[in-house]
Amino acid sequence: MELNPRLRVIAGCVTDVKTMADIGTDHGYLPVALIEKGKLVSAIACDVNEKPLEKAKKIIEDYGFDSSIETRLGSGLSVLKPEEAEAIVIAGMGGLLIRDLLEAEPEVAAAAKKLVLQPMNNQAVVRRYLETNGFKIIHEDLAREGDRIYEIIVAQKGVMIVEDHLDYELGYRATQTKHPLLEAHINRKIRFEEKILDHTRGKTTAIARKQFTESQAYIKRLNEVKKCL
Numbered sequence: 001m002e003l004n005p006r007l008r009v010i011a012g013c014v015t016d017v018k019t020m021a022d023i024g025t026d027h028g029y030l031p032v033a034l035i036e037k038g039k040l041v042s043a044i045a046c047d048v049n050e051k052p053l054e055k056a057k058k059i060i061e062d063y064g065f066d067s068s069i070e071t072r073l074g075s076g077l078s079v080l081k082p083e084e085a086e087a088i089v090i091a092g093m094g095g096l097l098i099r100d101l102l103e104a105e106p107e108v109a110a111a112a113k114k115l116v117l118q119p120m121n122n123q124a125v126v127r128r129y130l131e132t133n134g135f136k137i138i139h140e141d142l143a144r145e146g147d148r149i150y151e152i153i154v155a156q157k158g159v160m161i162v163e164d165h166l167d168y169e170l171g172y173r174a175t176q177t178k179h180p181l182l183e184a185h186i187n188r189k190i191r192f193e194e195k196i197l198d199h200t201r202g203k204t205t206a207i208a209r210k211q212f213t214e215s216q217a218y219i220k221r222l223n224e225v226k227k228c229l
């Protein structure tokens, strides 16, 4: 199975484990690809919606992996017992939902050897949640598909001290590890902030003026970081 660049990077983070649960599996491509490559002994493909789970079941059957990939219907980590899956992947969902799913089943999340998280937005919220709930980020990765850059966060139980505010936004220790896509990632953040500047420039409300000043300062900081890459 050929994965798209985002799922390929996520798959590359599922290492040193024999079992994985894919929460919100949708098509089931990730567990199928990992089993096919011999990277896992077994996997659990989970989804809260019946339709995607049926789709995943069909693909799993087509590949002849029904004895190594189980499917489960239900929300988030509620379908798992602690330690049932060494790695837990939650990808392609909003950061707020990912945080809520981890928060709803703290014992299951804490028992995993690895959490592989790929929030589509609110990545900083996920990093803050991990920091304040006894997790440490052990790896960060980026994937590019066309104009988009996806952030992949790998965490496990432990202590993490975030010293630089930018670590929440760009990725934990991103300015030290200097991923090849970091400059493009920063440029996207700058473009996003520039849009906020365009929307708030010349506005007289206190909120708009505060937002304008904050975005200006953030862009300045991002440009400084870029100079050091």
Ligand SMILES: C[S@@+](CC[C@H](N)C(=O)[O-])C[C@H]1O[C@@H](n2cnc3c(N)ncnc32)[C@H](O)[C@@H]1O
Pocket: 007, 023, 024, 025, 026, 027, 046, 047, 048, 049, 052, 074, 075, 076, 090, 091, 092, 093, 101
């Ligand atoms: C955009 S797809 C992402 C699919 C795949 N994980 C990926 O990254 O390509 C989101 C999937 O998450 C499922 N989902 C949404 N909320 C969920 C929840 N609370 N628990 C489990 N699955 C959920 C949806 O049904 C959908 O199949």
